[in-house]
Amino acid sequence: MTLYIPLLVYCQIKDFVELCDLEISGLGKISKYRDGFLVEKVKLLEQEVSGANTKMDAAGLGKLYHEIIQEEGNLAGWKLWWHSHADMSTFWSGKDIETIDDFDNETPNNNWWLSVVFNHRMDWKARLDVYHPSHITINLDYLKVEQIYSQEIREDCRLQIAQKVREIKVSYKKEDPIELPLDTPLTKEFFKKILPELRKKSLSYNPPLDVL
Numbered sequence: 027m028t029l030y031i032p033l034l035v036y037c038q039i040k041d042f043v044e045l046c047d048l049e050i051s052g053l054g055k056i057s058k059y060r061d062g063f064l065v066e067k068v069k070l071l072e073q074e075v076s077g078a079n080t081k082m083d084a085a086g087l088g089k090l091y092h093e094i095i096q097e098e099g100n101l102a103g104w105k106l107w108w109h110s111h112a113d114m115s116t117f118w119s120g121k122d123i124e125t126i127d128d129f130d131n132e133t134p135n136n137n138w139w140l141s142v143v144f145n146h147r148m149d150w151k152a153r154l155d156v157y158h159p160s161h162i163t164i165n166l167d168y169l170k171v172e173q174i175y176s177q178e179i180r181e182d183c184r185l186q187i188a189q190k191v192r193e194i195k196v197s198y199k200k201e202d203p204i205e206l207p208l209d210t211p212l213t214k215e216f217f218k219k220i221l222p223e224l225r226k227k228s229l230s231y232n233p234p235l236d237v238l
């Protein structure tokens with residue numbers, strides 16, 4: 027399974043991660059894409075961070091959810107938790123696993139979550155947790171940076187192309203071929219006069235092989 031990140035979103039994550047020496051975290055909006063998921067956008071959580079790894083700040087999460095609902099009307103697709111390990115390697119700490127466990131909505135509906143951790147070198151680790159009917163974890167094998175802005179914008183481009191672009195098919199009218207009667211006598215005159223005339227008009231006539 028692959029985590030696809032559009033170039034600009036990847037650069038934004040890189041900026042968040044690189045510009046802060048603390049283990050900050052945020053949410054991301056994702057959609058199913060090819061053999062995995064595409065990160066549509068990311069937002070930073072309001073958070074209080076102490077030196078060692080910090081657990082998700084519930085108040086910060088509530089504020090960010092509120093902000094997203096103001097902007098988008100709902101939380102659809104906001105199912106990614108990203109965080110930074112700053113200078114440390116990328117692994118799932120005990121606190122990370124507690125945070126991931128907290129994303130279990132304890133219902134059978136849409137009960138899954140994607141998590142990704144980066145560090146200053148932009149090493150990464152990503153996992154999908156499906157909580158229902160029983161909790162399973164699937165590690166993502168690849169991260170690919172896509173040269174698209176987002177799937178939403180890509181679909182809009184596709185729609186505009188369909189609405190605004192018409193292909194004009196140019197067809198070259200062919201002259202109607204002259205049908206030679208089947209009983210055209212294959213005389214000397216035919217080969218010397220008629221056939222060269224037909225060839226001048228770009229018409230081809232292939233006499234049966236046995237008469238050549």
Ligand SMILES: [Zn+2]
Pocket residue numbers: 079109110111117118119122143
């Ligand atoms: Zn962590």
